[in-house]
Amino acid sequence: MHLAAFLNAGPQGTVGWRHPDAGDGFLTAAHYTRIARVLEGAGFDLAFVPDSLAVPRGLKDSFDPAVTWGTGTPRLDPIPVITLMAAATEHLGVAATVSTGYQEPFHVARSMATLDHLVGGRAGWNVVTSFQDAEAQNFGQDKLPARAARYARAEEFLEVTAQLWDSWADDAIVADKESGVFGRPDRVRAVDHRGERFAVRGPLSVPRPPQGYPVIIQAGASPAGRDFAARWADVVFCSHESLESAVAFYADVKARAAAHGRDPEQLKVLPAATTVVGTDLKDALAKHAEFTGLVHPEAGLSRLAYHVNVDLTRYDLDGPLPSLAEVGVEGHYREVVEFAEREKLSVREIGRWYGARTEGDMIGSASDIADTMEQWLDAGAADGFMIQATHVPAAFEEFAEQVVPELRRRGLVRTAHTGGTLRDNLGLARPGRDEWRRRARSAEGGRP
Numbered sequence: 001m002h003l004a005a006f007l008n009a010g011p012q013g014t015v016g017w018r019h020p021d022a023g024d025g026f027l028t029a030a031h032y033t034r035i036a037r038v039l040e041g042a043g044f045d046l047a048f049v050p051d052s053l054a055v056p057r058g059l060k061d062s063f064d065p066a067v068t069w070g071t072g073t074p075r076l077d078p079i080p081v082i083t084l085m086a087a088a089t090e091h092l093g094v095a096a097t098v099s100t101g102y103q104e105p106f107h108v109a110r111s112m113a114t115l116d117h118l119v120g121g122r123a124g125w126n127v128v129t130s131f132q133d134a135e136a137q138n139f140g141q142d143k144l145p146a147r148a149a150r151y152a153r154a155e156e157f158l159e160v161t162a163q164l165w166d167s168w169a170d171d172a173i174v175a176d177k178e179s180g181v182f183g184r185p186d187r188v189r190a191v192d193h194r195g196e197r198f199a200v201r202g203p204l205s206v207p208r209p210p211q212g213y214p215v216i217i218q219a220g221a222s223p224a225g226r227d228f229a230a231r232w233a234d235v236v237f238c239s240h241e242s243l244e245s246a247v248a249f250y251a252d253v254k255a256r257a258a259a260h261g262r263d264p265e266q267l268k269v270l271p272a273a274t275t276v277v278g279t280d281l282k283d284a285l286a287k288h289a290e291f292t293g294l295v296h297p298e299a300g301l302s303r304l305a306y307h308v309n310v311d312l313t314r315y316d317l318d319g320p321l322p323s324l325a326e327v328g329v330e331g332h333y334r335e336v337v338e339f340a341e342r343e344k345l346s347v348r349e350i351g352r353w354y355g356a357r358t359e360g361d362m363i364g365s366a367s368d369i370a371d372t373m374e375q376w377l378d379a380g381a382a383d384g385f386m387i388q389a390t391h392v393p394a395a396f397e398e399f400a401e402q403v404v405p406e407l408r409r410r411g412l413v414r415t416a417h418t419g420g421t422l423r424d425n426l427g428l429a430r431p432g433r434d435e436w437r438r439r440a441r442s443a444e445g446g447r448p
């Protein structure tokens, strides 16, 4: 099974930084390189860094709650962070979140291609469309564009980015010292894209990445997001409130991939799993209770406002969750609805729960956690997991020291990396030149 780690380039989680065992080095290189080495030793395929392009203002249209409670802020630029992590390791894949909302495809194609070269084919890109008004307001817009417009932009963005990566053939550089010929212009081509949003002549100023395309990750849960993921993504991240919804999501995304003519095995689905490991279930539950006790109710509502882009304090705090038409992260909203309906929670109670909410709770002894993971794999809910640590680096170290040996004993996690690229680690084929035609919506019907 595949293992990814979810690691903020900043304090971990809304209350993780408050944990007595949490480190405070999130502004230092040593913090990230230490975690990278722990993950590599534990056989992880990759470390993934999420991102947000604003100090959240979801609550009371102010950044005060986010700063007061450390909700979604601060956030360092993930690219230098993952570059450091890759430099400190030999096999660990590293992925950064980059939004398609506010840059040009040329910038992102160049930066991801550069990274993939420098880290020997271990790079990944978590493609997001962003979800907060506060982000749009840092880039000349008043409001987050509607979901349909965000995904339409993402679609054209990926088409152009992939064509830029393909603009150099793999054998374009010859570097023949004797003749003085560096490259073969017949193996490099322009892009000449003129679309609704972007006009890009090309070629890219960086040769084709070692992996063809860096590993493309996506976490959209709306129908538009799933469809986009089914065509473009190599890895899908998700989070669920129950095994049933995870199974339904897995089947849906794989079916969408097949409908687009892709091999569903070439799309890996990794649900979030927050593990709290103890000597036995009682010990783990006590640890979890200690963790949830750290949350201030306003911090919880601040986190929820950040994720759904709606200020729930505008509604009756003792009333039920109102029905919301357009939310920021649809996946998180659905989980909140599922949990609130099941537990009959008021908005106030949802806030308290959400602040310490750890997606995909897996609480118990190492063997309990391994059992749950196996159950999810066998039920057809996952190809592996995205491990979210409650606090860092300690919870990753506990996972590596206590849970990973049990997973290895069961033959579920590798004992050593065999080398190669992140695609090799994940069992993903290297895309040939012009793979973009197979994935792009605009090329539907005209696929080679």
Ligand SMILES: Cc1cc2nc3c(=O)[nH]c(=O)nc-3n(C[C@H](O)[C@H](O)[C@H](O)COP(=O)(O)O)c2cc1C
Residues within 6 Å of the ligand: 049, 050, 051, 052, 097, 099, 127, 128, 129, 130, 131, 147, 218, 219, 220, 221, 222, 223, 224, 225, 226, 237, 238, 239, 272, 328, 329, 330, 331, 332
């Ligand atoms: C597990 C998970 C992690 C995510 N990480 C990020 C992130 O780091 N940055 C971001 O802008 N969006 C992130 N998102 C949001 C989505 O990628 C997506 O852009 C957003 O959910 C809107 O699409 P949707 O409505 O189709 O879900 C994440 C979503 C999930 C479920």
